[in-house]
Amino acid sequence: MMAENLKAASSFEEGESKERDENKENTVAKRSLPSSVDWRSYAGWPWLATIQNQDPCGSCWVFAATALVEAQTRIEHGIWAKRSEADLHDQMGVSCQQGGGPDFALNWAFSNGDGIADPQCDEYTNTDKPWLVCGDRSGRAVRIPEYVSLNDVNDQKEWLANVGPIAACFIVYWDFWNWNFTAPTAYKWDGTSKVDGSHCILIVGYDDNIGGWLFRNSWGLPWGINGDGYGYIGYGQANVDVWTKFGIQNVNPDPWTKRRHRNGNMFESGNGATHRNFELFRSNGTNGFTQVFRNGEAPYAWAEASNPWLSDGKAIYGQPVAMGSSFNRDFELVYVGMDGTLNHWYYSQARPGWFSTGTVGLVDWLAGFPGFVEMGDSSFSVVVKTSEASLHEYIRDSSTGYWSFAAEISPSATISQSGPSLVQSNVGLDIYDANSRGNLYVVAVTYSQQMQLFWRAGYAGSSWIAAETFGSGITPSPPVMIQDFWRTEDETTPGGFQLLVAVNGQVQHWQRVNTDILTSPPKAGGAGPWQQVHTFGTNIRHVWSLLQGSFNWGLEAIVEDTSGNLWHWSYTLEGWNQVAKVPGLPGGQ
Structure with missing residues (x-):
C-alpha cells in the first residue's frame, strides 16, 4: 500500500x-x-x-x-x-x-x-x-x-x-x-x-x-x-x-556531482560558510605550486592558503590541473613537469596535508598541458600532448592506484597543444545503472591552427573518435572546456559545452549546444554546431581554468596575461568582466 x-x-x-x-x-x-x-x-x-x-x-x-x-x-x-x-x-x-x-x-x-x-x-x-x-x-x-x-x-x-x-x-x-x-x-x-x-x-x-x-x-x-x-x-x-x-538551507554539494562543470587550475569546493569557495593552484614558476582561495561570501577576497608553498623540486610546465575528488573530498592535482613527466599530488582531508605520489611512470615524454578528470568508475583519466605531437590518454586505476597508457587519440605530428578540456559528461549516462558511464569529450589544437573535438564512450577500452574541427588561427594555447547546466530540464538533459582559448592576445569563448548530441553524435567533416559567442580581454597569453559555479549560474575563468599574472574573470548576462588579480608571483610559459 x-x-x-x-x-x-x-x-x-x-x-x-x-x-x-x-x-x-x-x-x-x-x-x-x-x-x-x-x-x-x-x-x-x-x-x-x-x-x-x-x-x-x-x-x-x-x-x-x-x-x-x-x-x-x-x-x-x-x-x-x-x-x-x-x-x-x-x-x-x-x-x-x-x-x-x-x-x-x-x-x-x-x-x-x-x-x-x-x-x-x-x-x-x-x-x-x-x-x-x-x-x-x-x-x-x-x-x-x-x-x-x-x-x-x-x-x-x-x-x-x-x-x-x-x-x-x-x-x-x-x-x-x-x-x-x-x-x-x-x-x-x-x-x-x-x-x-x-x-x-x-x-x-x-x-x-x-x-x-x-x-x-x-x-x-x-x-x-x-x-x-x-x-x-x-x-x-x-x-x-x-x-x-x-x-533546509545551505546545503554542501559533493565534488562528484560538480566534476563536469569545472576544469583547469580552479574549482569550487564545499569549503566556506556557504560551501562555495574557489580553490586555485598556481605554478611557482621554477619550483612547485601555491594554493590560493577565494571565500564564497563578501567581500569575496582572494588569499593564499596556510603553508601554500608546495614543492617536489620540479618546475611546472604551464599550470597544474586540480579537482575535488570522490575520495573523501580530497583535492587532487596533476601537472606536467619541465622534464616531460606527469606528476600527481593530493590533499588528504582525513590527515590534513599535501602528499605527492611521485612522478607517474610513463614511457612517453609529455609536451602539452593536461586534461584531468575523475571518471564514472572513480578512476582518473589524463589526456595530454606528447613530444611526438600526438594526443594520448592515461588512466589511473582506482583499485590499484597505478597509471598506465590507455589510448592514442590522435597520431604523431597532428597536435600543437592540449589543455584542460577533458570532460566526463552525462551524455549517454544512466544514473540508475551503477555500471553506466557518460561519454568523454576533449578538444585539442591541431597543426592546422584549428581546434578539434575527440570523444569516446565512457566504458573502459572504448575507441576515441576524431570529430568536429572549428576555429582558425589558433596558435599553441590550451583550450579549456566544461559541460554547463544551462538549458537543462532535469538531471538527464545533456548540458552544452563552453570553451575558452587565447588567440592573438584575446580570449575566444566558444559554445556547443548539445540538444541532439545523443541522436546526432559529433563526427568529422565540419564544425558541427560550435559557435564563437564572445571575445574578451587584452594582452592575454593563456586561459587556465573555467567553471560554472553557484554565483547566479555564471561562468568563472582564470586567464594569464603576457606578464605572467593570473586574473579572475566572470561571465554574467552583461558579458565577461575582469574581477580581480590572483595573488602570487608572475610566472608561466
Missing part, C-alpha cells in the same frame, strides 16, 4: 484541529505574499529533478526528504544532484514497509549519515536489502544542515516564495484514492471517508486561486496533473496544515 501507517509516522499526531487551521488562514491574510509559487518553473527556470516511484514500499518519507535535498542543491548551487533514496533508507536499517517522517530522515542525513549519496552509489530497490554502497561514498554525498521546522502557514508560504520547497505529510482518507488529480484542482476530504494511512510529499508551491498546496508525489508517472507526478491538496485538508513542515 502506498499510504503509510499513520501511527508509524514520526512527529505527527492523529486528529485534525479546525481551530488551528482557522488561525493559520487568518495569519496568511495578514501578510503580503505572491498569490502562487511553483518551483517546477520558478522565474522561468526548472528546479526539480525527475519524478521517482516508491511503489510498493512505505518509504514516502524518505523520498520526500531526498527530493528536498535535490531541490535545494539545485536552487543554491545550480547543479542537478539526483540523490539515492536507498542510501538514506537502507542506512537507517528500516524495512520496505516501515513508515516515518521526513524530519527523522533529514536528521539522520545530518547527524548520522553524512549526507545523501548519488543513485549509482546505492541504487534504490523496492525490497528489503542491506546498506551496500560505493567505496568512495564520502565524496559523493551532499551534506546538509539541520532541518528547519515550519509550523505557521504564512511562514511556510514565505519559505516557498523565498527559499525553496518543504517536506510535509498528511492523512490519507479513502476518498483520496478516487480524487481526480489529473486536473489542477485541490483535493478536499469528503468529510465521511475513513482514514487509510498517511503520506509524505514535497510541497513545491501553492496557488491561492486553486486554494491549495502544489506537491510532488513519489508514485511515478503518469500519476498527477497531466501525468507529470504533481498534484494539489487543499489548504487545511487532511492535517496537512496541522503537522509540521520541514525545510
Whole structure:
C-alpha cells in the first residue's frame, strides 16, 4: 500500500484541529505574499529533478526528504544532484514497509549519515536489502544542515516564495484514492471517508486561486496533473496544515556531482560558510605550486592558503590541473613537469596535508598541458600532448592506484597543444545503472591552427573518435572546456559545452549546444554546431581554468596575461568582466 501507517509516522499526531487551521488562514491574510509559487518553473527556470516511484514500499518519507535535498542543491548551487533514496533508507536499517517522517530522515542525513549519496552509489530497490554502497561514498554525498521546522502557514508560504520547497505529510482518507488529480484542482476530504494511512510529499508551491498546496508525489508517472507526478491538496485538508513542515538551507554539494562543470587550475569546493569557495593552484614558476582561495561570501577576497608553498623540486610546465575528488573530498592535482613527466599530488582531508605520489611512470615524454578528470568508475583519466605531437590518454586505476597508457587519440605530428578540456559528461549516462558511464569529450589544437573535438564512450577500452574541427588561427594555447547546466530540464538533459582559448592576445569563448548530441553524435567533416559567442580581454597569453559555479549560474575563468599574472574573470548576462588579480608571483610559459 502506498499510504503509510499513520501511527508509524514520526512527529505527527492523529486528529485534525479546525481551530488551528482557522488561525493559520487568518495569519496568511495578514501578510503580503505572491498569490502562487511553483518551483517546477520558478522565474522561468526548472528546479526539480525527475519524478521517482516508491511503489510498493512505505518509504514516502524518505523520498520526500531526498527530493528536498535535490531541490535545494539545485536552487543554491545550480547543479542537478539526483540523490539515492536507498542510501538514506537502507542506512537507517528500516524495512520496505516501515513508515516515518521526513524530519527523522533529514536528521539522520545530518547527524548520522553524512549526507545523501548519488543513485549509482546505492541504487534504490523496492525490497528489503542491506546498506551496500560505493567505496568512495564520502565524496559523493551532499551534506546538509539541520532541518528547519515550519509550523505557521504564512511562514511556510514565505519559505516557498523565498527559499525553496518543504517536506510535509498528511492523512490519507479513502476518498483520496478516487480524487481526480489529473486536473489542477485541490483535493478536499469528503468529510465521511475513513482514514487509510498517511503520506509524505514535497510541497513545491501553492496557488491561492486553486486554494491549495502544489506537491510532488513519489508514485511515478503518469500519476498527477497531466501525468507529470504533481498534484494539489487543499489548504487545511487532511492535517496537512496541522503537522509540521520541514525545510533546509545551505546545503554542501559533493565534488562528484560538480566534476563536469569545472576544469583547469580552479574549482569550487564545499569549503566556506556557504560551501562555495574557489580553490586555485598556481605554478611557482621554477619550483612547485601555491594554493590560493577565494571565500564564497563578501567581500569575496582572494588569499593564499596556510603553508601554500608546495614543492617536489620540479618546475611546472604551464599550470597544474586540480579537482575535488570522490575520495573523501580530497583535492587532487596533476601537472606536467619541465622534464616531460606527469606528476600527481593530493590533499588528504582525513590527515590534513599535501602528499605527492611521485612522478607517474610513463614511457612517453609529455609536451602539452593536461586534461584531468575523475571518471564514472572513480578512476582518473589524463589526456595530454606528447613530444611526438600526438594526443594520448592515461588512466589511473582506482583499485590499484597505478597509471598506465590507455589510448592514442590522435597520431604523431597532428597536435600543437592540449589543455584542460577533458570532460566526463552525462551524455549517454544512466544514473540508475551503477555500471553506466557518460561519454568523454576533449578538444585539442591541431597543426592546422584549428581546434578539434575527440570523444569516446565512457566504458573502459572504448575507441576515441576524431570529430568536429572549428576555429582558425589558433596558435599553441590550451583550450579549456566544461559541460554547463544551462538549458537543462532535469538531471538527464545533456548540458552544452563552453570553451575558452587565447588567440592573438584575446580570449575566444566558444559554445556547443548539445540538444541532439545523443541522436546526432559529433563526427568529422565540419564544425558541427560550435559557435564563437564572445571575445574578451587584452594582452592575454593563456586561459587556465573555467567553471560554472553557484554565483547566479555564471561562468568563472582564470586567464594569464603576457606578464605572467593570473586574473579572475566572470561571465554574467552583461558579458565577461575582469574581477580581480590572483595573488602570487608572475610566472608561466
